[in-house]
Amino acid sequence: MAEGELSDRQRAVLDAALALLVERGDKLTMTAVAREASCSKETLYKWFGDRDGLLAATVRHQASRIRGVALDEGRLDRTSLREGLERFALDWLEVITGRTSIALNRLAVGQAGTSSNDLGLIVLRNGPDGLRKRLTPLLLGAREQGLLAFDEPDEAFGTYFGLVVGDVQLRMLLGDPEPIGARDLAAHAAAAARQFLTLYSTIRPAETGGSNGRT
Structure with a gap:
């Protein structure tokens, strides 16, 4: 899922995942993210697939803070x-x-x-x-x-x-x-x-x- 396709709720979940990743490192689990973000694990799996999918989305979310350059040739x-x-x-x-x-x-x-x-x-x-x-x-x-x-x-x-x-x-x-x-x-x-x-x-x-x- 591309960053531009994320809802505000999904971005909030990724913010929670980032905070946990910084705090817990490789102990990050889908259960912990679901608890921190007040959502179900089923929702996480639906949105991001497995743990690697969540990690990738989290890193993309952090990288998205770097604005692109609008190209008007x-x-x-x-x-x-x-x-x-x-x-x-x-x-x-x-x-x-x-x-x-x-x-x-x-x-x-x-x-x-x-x-x-x-x-x-x-x-x-x-x-x-x-x-x-x-x-x-x-x-x-x-x-x-x-x-x-x-x-x-x-x-x-x-x-x-x-x-x-x-x-x-x-x-x-x-x-x-x-x-x-x-x-x-x-x-x-x-x-x-x-x-x-x-x-x-x-x-x-x-x-x-x-x-x-x-x-």
């Missing part, structure tokens, strides 16, 4: 592209530095490859991989408009991923005692978008009078 220009990349980056940073995502990712790393109920793989498929699918249309649209130049969209996304996430997530996962403030996140997001455009923009220094290729 008729209005896409260098300014709207830069703004879209910045907004996506800032949303991404705000989510991954939040308490819930930090706890979820710590748990996923700890469980990675340890069982058939591999939370690490679920997070990978519904987190970074899901974000790749959401941003790729913007990258392809910008290429079609002649704003970006790249061969493989996955490679371009990988570069963007590295510039946005950098060492921020690792520092948070390892308990950096100096929290990252909102102003720092905004500056980091703007820098990531600017650096990405420096690498992939079709506007080069010679064409912009020495603007270093920045948009």
Whole structure:
């Protein structure tokens, strides 16, 4: 079930599941979620299938807090592209530095490859991989408009991923005692978008009078 198809009640259930996942980790059960969310296990199975289905929906729900970039190819220009990349980056940073995502990712790393109920793989498929699918249309649209130049969209996304996430997530996962403030996140997001455009923009220094290729 896609995030956009969820009802308010289903989102509330997933919020309850997220809270329990952070609190109880791999001891999360359908029974516990049903009790916390005041619904029946039968309803959970109907909505999400098995426990893995619930976990996947929960991770997608958390990732959905990162807003997509509306793609209107008729209005896409260098300014709207830069703004879209910045907004996506800032949303991404705000989510991954939040308490819930930090706890979820710590748990996923700890469980990675340890069982058939591999939370690490679920997070990978519904987190970074899901974000790749959401941003790729913007990258392809910008290429079609002649704003970006790249061969493989996955490679371009990988570069963007590295510039946005950098060492921020690792520092948070390892308990950096100096929290990252909102102003720092905004500056980091703007820098990531600017650096990405420096690498992939079709506007080069010679064409912009020495603007270093920045948009």
